[in-house]
Amino acid sequence: MLVNAQGHTLYWFAKDTPTTSNCTGTCATYWPPVLGKPKAASGASLPEAFGTIKRSGGQVQATYDGHPLYTYASDTSAGMTSGNDLNLSGGLWWAMTPSGSKPTAAPSSSSSSPSSGY
Numbered sequence: 001m002l003v004n005a006q007g008h009t010l011y012w013f014a015k016d017t018p019t020t021s022n023c024t025g026t027c028a029t030y031w032p033p034v035l036g037k038p039k040a041a042s043g044a045s046l047p048e049a050f051g052t053i054k055r056s057g058g059q060v061q062a063t064y065d066g067h068p069l070y071t072y073a074s075d076t077s078a079g080m081t082s083g084n085d086l087n088l089s090g091g092l093w094w095a096m097t098p099s100g101s102k103p104t105a106a107p108s109s110s111s112s113s114p115s116s117g118y
Helices: 026-030
Strands: 011-013 050-054 060-064 086-088 091-095
């Protein structure tokens, strides 16, 4: 799974598009968007690319493989993946994998850490 600099799992929302976050208002309280320009941790090699989109309020949100990125408020410590495969806020949520696809097995302890600016 991909994680932020604090070790918290990064998620993507199935309802999003490569240019639009569909998680706003109350949704963004439970699924805080990863804001700022992301980058991989030193020495990490990832098969897909980071990018950014502009949220409706003008903030810059990090993306990976065309998916806007979020953390999950219920993941209270590093390494938790309690948001994976949940159907909340009107759609499915998935932990972000290096390949950008849905996780196919239980999360492993090896992760790549982008600097997410928060």
